[in-house]
Amino acid sequence: MNIFSGFSLIAHSIPYIVNGVWTTLEIALVSAVTGMVLGILLSLCKIGRIKILALLADFYTSIFRGTPLILQLTIVYFATPQLIGYDISAFLAAVITFGFNSGAYMSEIIRSGINAVDKGQFEAAGALGVPYGAMMKDIILPQAVKKILPAMMNEFITLTKESAIVSTIGVLDLMRRAQVVAAENSLYFPPLIVSFVVYYFLIMILTILGRLFERRMSRSD
Numbered sequence: 338m339n340i341f342s343g344f345s346l347i348a349h350s351i352p353y354i355v356n357g358v359w360t361t362l363e364i365a366l367v368s369a370v371t372g373m374v375l376g377i378l379l380s381l382c383k384i385g386r387i388k389i390l391a392l393l394a395d396f397y398t399s400i401f402r403g404t405p406l407i408l409q410l411t412i413v414y415f416a417t418p419q420l421i422g423y424d425i426s427a428f429l430a431a432v433i434t435f436g437f438n439s440g441a442y443m444s445e446i447i448r449s450g451i452n453a454v455d456k457g458q459f460e461a462a463g464a465l466g467v468p469y470g471a472m473m474k475d476i477i478l479p480q481a482v483k484k485i486l487p488a489m490m491n492e493f494i495t496l497t498k499e500s501a502i503v504s505t506i507g508v509l510d511l512m513r514r515a516q517v518v519a520a521e522n523s524l525y526f527p528p529l530i531v532s533f534v535v536y537y538f539l540i541m542i543l544t545i546l547g548r549l550f551e552r553r554m555s556r557s558d
Contacts, residue, residue, distance in 0.1 A: 343527040350518040354531050357511035358539060364431050364510065365497040371436025372492070376443025381473065383448050394444065401441035407502050410434040414506045431503040439496055446488045450481030483554055490547035494540055501536075511535055 382394035401409065414430035425433075454477050462472040482489070504513035515532035519525040 343524050346524060347518055347522055347527045347531075350522075350528065351531055354511065354514045354518055354528060355535055357509060357514035357532075358535055360428075360508065360510040361497060361500050361512075361539075364428070364435060364500045364503060364508070365493060367432045368435035368439055368496055368500075369493050371432065372439025372443045372496075373489075375437065375440025376447050377478070379440060379444035380447040380451060383444065384451060398441040398444055401438045406434070406438055406499060407505065409438060410502060410506065427503070427506045427508045430506060431500070431508055435496060435500065439492060442492055443489070446485050446492065447478075447481060449488075450485035451477055453484050454480045486551050486554060487547075490543075490551070494543055494547070497543065498536065498540065 379394045379397060382390040385391060410430065413434045414425060414427060417430075418424045458476060458480065459472070462476055467476070500510060501512040503510055504516060507513065509517075511532050515528040518528040522528075
């Protein structure tokens, strides 16, 4: 069997594979939002004056940055239900794992952005009597986010690519659908190449959109 005849055999399944991109994006988007919220909270703990919160935030980060992502996913999906007596859906396990993992990385990105803000901004806000919470929300964080936009976009792109490992727990994402088609037809090259191409164009589109957004934000300065 040549390559072209292999593609013709799975032609009817190509839309099924491509539709998995929506699950891939859904996992990446929900995880990115979760990671963003966690990242902000963790970064504020790290730069705050309460030592125990800073230590706990650093410990959290070390846990998720120091262990394999696929191991974290396996623990959440297979081991956690045995501890809590409640079955977690594969999709929920994926979102929890990727969201918590992303939060660890985002906390370092956001902290670096906050530290990059001119110290005069902190001093001016303090001199005007602006409360700490309002200062962070209205003055410091908006400036920090502008500085770390490229890193945040890279984190989202990384999430999108790494989400392929959810296929190991049965989530019907782009990767898993390609595997299903491959198994049904005992033919691996064509369906995997289809998913390869879709992933490539998806990441290229996200990269271009990220650059356009960065340029628009820079023009608004």
